[in-house]
Amino acid sequence: LVSRKKHPENTIVEIKGERIGDGSQYFVMGPCAVESYEQVAAVAAAVKKHGIKLLRGGAYKPRTSPYDFQGLGVEGLKILKRIADEFDLAVISEIVTPADIETALDYIDVIQIGARNMQNFELLKAAGQVNKPILLKRGLAATIEEFINAAEYIMSQGNGQIILCERGIRTYERATRNTLDISAVPILKKETHLPVFVDVTHSTGRRDLLLPCAKAALAIGADGVMAEVHPDPAVALSDSAQQMDLAQFDEFMREVRAFQRQF
Ligand code: PEP
Ligand code: MN
Numbered sequence: 001l002v003s004r005k006k007h008p009e010n011t012i013v014e015i016k017g018e019r020i021g022d023g024s025q026y027f028v029m030g031p032c033a034v035e036s037y038e039q040v041a042a043v044a045a046a047v048k049k050h051g052i053k054l055l056r057g058g059a060y061k062p063r064t065s066p067y068d069f070q071g072l073g074v075e076g077l078k079i080l081k082r083i084a085d086e087f088d089l090a091v092i093s094e095i096v097t098p099a100d101i102e103t104a105l106d107y108i109d110v111i112q113i114g115a116r117n118m119q120n121f122e123l124l125k126a127a128g129q130v131n132k133p134i135l136l137k138r139g140l141a142a143t144i145e146e147f148i149n150a151a152e153y154i155m156s157q158g159n160g161q162i163i164l165c166e167r168g169i170r171t172y173e174r175a176t177r178n179t180l181d182i183s184a185v186p187i188l189k190k191e192t193h194l195p196v197f198v199d200v201t202h203s204t205g206r207r208d209l210l211l212p213c214a215k216a217a218l219a220i221g222a223d224g225v226m227a228e229v230h231p232d233p234a235v236a237l238s239d240s241a242q243q244m245d246l247a248q249f250d251e252f253m254r255e256v257r258a259f260q261r262q263f
Pocket of ligand 2: 032033228239
């Protein structure tokens, strides 16, 4: 179902008036985790100033250590809903269990399925049974074929509103948190008709690589770029080393827009 062979036209995923996959390039910006209303509101104001409609923020955080901040749960989703209404933004948040998919429908505009759950087949099936766009991330060590099959799981249940997101894969290289597989973008666009985003934060794990990797993603034809922004990354409860602060985010967007105008 996701194959370009059977369906040559691009799928367009409509999110609050944005048409993802229509040839324009979109940005999904926001904190790693929802920590408070004030924290998300500060980022939402900055996101809005740059003409960006899609705001991210994790309420359920699948952390490597059980002792790390696990997210605010449904309280986090409620904060996102309030922000979406007040700032007229579309909000994206990760859901980690099938039981929370229904709940999420009332609060968020896009359900994210994270790298750690790319092959959580019950979650994929549950996501396939709702009428809500899904942002599906590539698994930590998933091949492109496995990634495409995960999207097929969702679509086979009836939901074709899927955005694929390359977020780096585990390799022997330790200079970056993961290895950004930039060639996955044109391959996914060739093999499927779905929009493809690139997450520059979780792929690199390095603030100094966000801009060059975002440029590479845009140049290679990604439909969107995701990155994390926090009002005060030093005190962030997760991913403190790679989130941009608001000044860095301003600079990032200025550079990225200048780059976009070049081609
Ligand atoms: C995230 O986007 O918040 C996240 C945890 O990313 P990933 O699933 O790609 O690690
Ligand atoms: Mn993060």
